[in-house]
Amino acid sequence: MSIQPRISVIGAGIAGLTAAITAAECGSRVTVFESRLTPGGNARTANGPYRTNQGPHALYSSGPHWTWLTQRDLIGPLAPFPPHEAARLRFHRGGVLRRTPPLALLRLLSRKPADAPVDTDFLTWAAGHVGETGARAAAHYSAVALFHHDPGSLSAAFVHQRLRRAAAFPPEVHHVRGGWGAMIERMVARAWDLGVRIETGARVDTLPEDGPVIVATSLSSARRLLDDLTLHAECGRTALFDLALRTRRGDAFAVSDLDAPGRIERFTAQDPTLAPAGEQLLQGHFPLSPAQSRAEGTARAEHLLDLGFPGWRERTTWRRDSLSNGRTGAVDRPGTTWRDRPRIDRGNGVYLAGDQVAAPGVLSEVSFTSALEAATLAVRALKLDPKCA
Incomplete structure (x- = not known):
């Protein structure tokens, strides 16, 4: 046999x-x-x-x-999102932290998936609906599901799908x-x-x-x-930033950068098991162009930390910086x-x-x-x- x-x-x-x-x-x-x-x-x-x-x-x-x-x-227990943390979501726009997203972002989220064309770049398409400033902010926010340094240059259909899913309410995202x-x-x-x-x-x-x-x-x-x-296949290149801090009341839950692609999130807000008691674990990602160094991504991360996590340097108990190249999924032009x-x-x-x-x-x-x-x-x-x- x-x-x-x-x-x-x-x-x-x-x-x-x-x-x-x-x-x-x-x-x-x-x-x-x-x-x-x-x-x-x-x-x-x-x-x-x-x-x-x-x-x-x-x-x-x-x-x-x-x-x-x-x-x-196979998924197992999930880390539920604490409703009170929603009030601690911040948006970095115009060099300062804001509590609410721009209206342009919300207007683009209301567009149907079929509205976004494959053959046009996202920035051009979105600017036609909400203006260039709002379109750039939305493109930068979409990087949470793209890990690319210039989301606005990618296919409108490709970016819009990810923008809608990343910002869906109730949230699609689970940990x-x-x-x-x-x-x-x-x-x-x-x-x-x-x-x-x-x-x-x-x-x-x-x-x-x-x-x-x-x-x-x-x-x-x-x-x-x-x-x-x-x-x-073309994909993103991203500076990754991991940081553990001693816990402090009032820290942001997450800071989404709308002036450039990037985000920092406090993952222990949902899952305290990720760090020892009394500490909180933050993870961030900052997409880089081929000409940018990891240090430039780290500098952007530290700027957001200064705004959303006061005194973070004195509270740091562990830190790791790294570079992800070719491991973030393909992107569509x-x-x-x-x-x-x-x-x-x-x-x-x-x-x-x-x-x-x-x-x-x-x-x-x-x-x-x-x-x-x-x-x-x-x-x-x-x-x-x-x-x-």
Whole structure:
């Protein structure tokens, strides 16, 4: 009796684990290869007293990712948003902090998704409705779901979708209690229960030849592994800023920069488990142009801290600055959509998954959607359970 071919998954981040679980649920034998010593990829949460992710991480409840995770009880406890913190949301506009967003932002949020064209840049389209000043403020606010230094230059349809979802009320954004690492642990456990073999510390330099392969790595890693120079998609470059402070009454919940793309949020306002008692954990992201340095992003972060978190320097107990390059998802220029990114099916039983490939969604939803499609195609190639194809 012949042994059933195995589906190999390269990478154990959100995309790789989603693909592995999906394929295993359809009856496939699956092996996941992860070069790091622990699964999770960019969704890992640091161990120790300060439970930071690699940049702010959130789930959007209206997307298919949310439904898939919920059906499998993989999200776990959420960190609920305290209603009183809404009064501590601040907007940096005109060099000062304000308590209310500009009317132009609210007017753009009321526009229907179909109103925003694919072929026009967001700044031009939005300025036609609310004027250039309001359009720039809205573009900068949208960076919370874009991580790009110039959102106004991107496709109006692309930016407007993210603006509406990031600013939706009631909020679509939810945070996993304990950080995304807790959700990753549940996904790993689910994969093991289904018989998936996960090999960590296993760097793959050549593709396995005993069945379909799903490459769920960064696009740059996939480019090297597949020796395919066409695998390219534009994405953001962002200064990340993590800070722990001794608790002080009156600190802002979040400061959104409307003069330039950037945001700082006090994550322990929702989830006190992320830092020791008596301390609060802040995370910020400040998109950078190719010509800007990490130090420039850090300077912008410190300016917002001066305004929204008085005395923060004297209260600091821990700090980390870093740079995220090529890990923030693809962006769409005017005239393009997600369909113009590298396709999932690469031929010869090789499939791509990740946040920069041809799949719809916002941020991690692209990884999920592409992983689901890649796993479905791989299972179909093996002629397994037709219900999964």
